Amino acid sequence: MERGYAVAERVTAEHGRTYHLGTRLLPEHRRRAVYALYGFARLVDDVVDVDPDSAVTDGVVDPGTSIWSSPDADPLDPTTVVNALDDSLRRALSARRSPGTRLPVDADDRILALADTIVGFDIPEDHFSAFMVSMRMDLPGDPLFRDRYATFDDLDVYMYGSASVIGLQMVPILGSSDPEAALPLAAALGEAFQLTNFIRDVGEDLDRDRIYLPTDELAAFGVDEEMLRDARRSGISPPSLQRALAHCIAVTRARYRVAEPGIALLDRRSRPAIRAAFELYRDILEEIEAADHHILGRRVAVGTPRRARRAMGAVVRGG
Numbered sequence: 001m002e003r004g005y006a007v008a009e010r011v012t013a014e015h016g017r018t019y020h021l022g023t024r025l026l027p028e029h030r031r032r033a034v035y036a037l038y039g040f041a042r043l044v045d046d047v048v049d050v051d052p053d054s055a056v057t058d059g060v061v062d063p064g065t066s067i068w069s070s071p072d073a074d075p076l077d078p079t080t081v082v083n084a085l086d087d088s089l090r091r092a093l094s095a096r097r098s099p100g101t102r103l104p105v106d107a108d109d110r111i112l113a114l115a116d117t118i119v120g121f122d123i124p125e126d127h128f129s130a131f132m133v134s135m136r137m138d139l140p141g142d143p144l145f146r147d148r149y150a151t152f153d154d155l156d157v158y159m160y161g162s163a164s165v166i167g168l169q170m171v172p173i174l175g176s177s178d179p180e181a182a183l184p185l186a187a188a189l190g191e192a193f194q195l196t197n198f199i200r201d202v203g204e205d206l207d208r209d210r211i212y213l214p215t216d217e218l219a220a221f222g223v224d225e226e227m228l229r230d231a232r233r234s235g236i237s238p239p240s241l242q243r244a245l246a247h248c249i250a251v252t253r254a255r256y257r258v259a260e261p262g263i264a265l266l267d268r269r270s271r272p273a274i275r276a277a278f279e280l281y282r283d284i285l286e287e288i289e290a291a292d293h294h295i296l297g298r299r300v301a302v303g304t305p306r307r308a309r310r311a312m313g314a315v316v317r318g319g
Helices: 004-014 015-022 028-048 076-098 109-120 128-135 152-174 178-200 202-205 215-219 225-234 241-266 269-291 302-319
Strands: none
Touching: 004 015, 004 028, 004 225, 028 076, 028 109, 028 128, 028 152, 076 109, 076 215, 128 152, 128 202, 152 178, 152 269, 178 202, 178 215, 178 241, 178 269, 202 225, 202 302, 215 241, 241 269
16 A cells, blocks of 8 residues: 555656646645545556557556456456456445455555555545446447547536546545635635646647547537647647637636635645645646647656745645
């Protein structure tokens, strides 16, 4: 379990730099719990996003575990691995809640850390069930699979499990003076973060034959899939695509505005971390605008000096 927390921290630092910087401002016991959430989400996400022409054993799941040794397991089938991870989490939770019961030795270390976090902070288990549903929506061949979303309402169904519940999971960890009021605002922040990622990563997602930005919204500006692929090849966004991306940014900023009052509802020691993450993710939208929306051929990022200033400012203001 302790190895799981350590691995989750390393994964967060490597793959979620903005997220990791914000968590450094949390007290240690809360910071570890956030790492456990991110580590598990990344574990599943790496399986879902794997190249179907390659094995999923590249640092994602230990091929020596029972996930791989099961006679029904196909190491090239992400659906099998996701189902195994889901089952492994349920067994780890059952063992963690039963005093004297040994945790399953075949579980990935990060799952043991997550089970400890879920029980320790009394996080509702159905949040993780919803997360797994959305992950299956990303799996080709699964009955729930979707690679296009027509409207923001359609996308919100996916984002409930992939983003909203992440915010809901965080509230018990961060603490709140009014959890009932904080929960919907935390869900909105999770959605704002993910929409920001969808806009920034639209080119990379297209390489995986995924379009998360709602196609009806894009079409309203005269943007179709051919235009997106041309922009991916050239790195140049034509005016109609620039306007469509600006519209998606406006929608995302509206979610940030909904979410922002929730920061004040968090425990005092948690506010600087969330304020820093809030500002840093929102800054990504400014970087996209600074690039004049020519982002399909490259990945924009917030520079280290600005990231440091945001973190320091959150500490000075106390969130």
